[in-house]
Amino acid sequence: MEFSSTVSLTQWIEIYSKDLFSWALYKVSDRELAADLVQDTFLAAAEKLEGYKGDSSPKTWLFSILNHKIIDIYRKKVNQTVSLEDQNFSGYFDADGNWLKDKRPSAWHEDEGQLLDNNDFQEVFDRCLEALPEKWNICVKLKYLSEKNGDEICQELDIAPTNFWQIVHRAKLQLRDCIEKNWFQK
Amino acid sequence: MKKLMNILFLSCLKASALIEKKLHVRLTFQERLQLKMHKMMCEACTRYEQQSILLENGLASQHKRIHDLGDLDQLKAIIAKKLGEQSTK
Numbered sequence: 001m002e003f004s005s006t007v008s009l010t011q012w013i014e015i016y017s018k019d020l021f022s023w024a025l026y027k028v029s030d031r032e033l034a035a036d037l038v039q040d041t042f043l044a045a046a047e048k049l050e051g052y053k054g055d056s057s058p059k060t061w062l063f064s065i066l067n068h069k070i071i072d073i074y075r076k077k078v079n080q081t082v083s084l085e086d087q088n089f090s091g092y093f094d095a096d097g098n099w100l101k102d103k104r105p106s107a108w109h110e111d112e113g114q115l116l117d118n119n120d121f122q123e124v125f126d127r128c129l130e131a132l133p134e135k136w137n138i139c140v141k142l143k144y145l146s147e148k149n150g151d152e153i154c155q156e157l158d159i160a161p162t163n164f165w166q167i168v169h170r171a172k173l174q175l176r177d178c179i180e181k182n183w184f185q186k
Numbered sequence: 187m188k189k190l191m192n193i194l195f196l197s198c199l200k201a202s203a204l205i206e207k208k209l210h211v212r213l214t215f216q217e218r219l220q221l222k223m224h225k226m227m228c229e230a231c232t233r234y235e236q237q238s239i240l241l242e243n244g245l246a247s248q249h250k251r252i253h254d255l256g257d258l259d260q261l262k263a264i265i266a267k268k269l270g271e272q273s274t275k
Contacts, residue, residue: 013266017262021258021261042265098198099230105230105237116240122251149211165206168210175241176234176238
């Protein structure tokens with residue numbers, strides 16, 4: 001069968017872009033990055049098209065390309081080095097491991113359900129999350145983005161679990177402190 | 187005796203690390219015991235655990251907040267154009 005690759009790819013852009021973009025956005029939470037991923041998926045598809053035998057549906061094939069690209073993004077972010085040390089907890093605890101006075105969690109007198117639905121709180125939450133170094137940001141979000149548990153995340157991204165817990169711990173301390181200072185103490 | 191004290195009494199740094207770990211994987215029996223003992227005596231870490239769970243729920247709900255897909259025609263056009271450039275290379 002004579003099969004014009006450019007024509008089919010152009011059709012696939014029309015048919016599958018929306019599903020691919022929606023999935024990518026769900027997985028990376030960033031519009032620009034999601035758009036780039038969809039674009040890269042089609043460019044990679046164009047290169048690999050000769051190898052595509054139609055064993056799987058075009059949609060499945062395109063999604064498998066996209067998913068590889070998403071994992072690459074996670075891996076890249078997780079492996080970034082952060083100028084602040086991941087294992088430096090001295091901003092939160094003294095040498096004996098006791099909470100420093102101004103970092104010690106104070107009581108949050110608010111109902112959780114209402115809090116998470118409050119737009120103003122969401123805004124503070126998002127800002128504090130964005131303020132984390134990119135590597136920490138992705139580590140705390142990975143559980144939700146990848147819908148995998150800690151051990152699976154470490155395996156897939158090839159990072160040592162102790163290292164991963166340490167980053168999550170460090171990131172959560174900072175996130176908690178930022179929210180306390182910008183919401184509960186205002 | 188000192189060894190026993192070290193096993194039974196965690197610092198807040200270690201207790202909060204276990205609290206985070208617990209949100210991702212199941213702790214060992216010893217870790218669960220250590221954390222329980224620590225929280226019985228430490229109000230700050232008890233709060234930390236509640237707040238950390240709240241933050242996890244916040245992360246989950248942030249992730250679910252609906253993303254507006256917006257107009258995809260522009261994206262489609264860009265991709266089609268790039269593909270054209272690539273195939274003529």
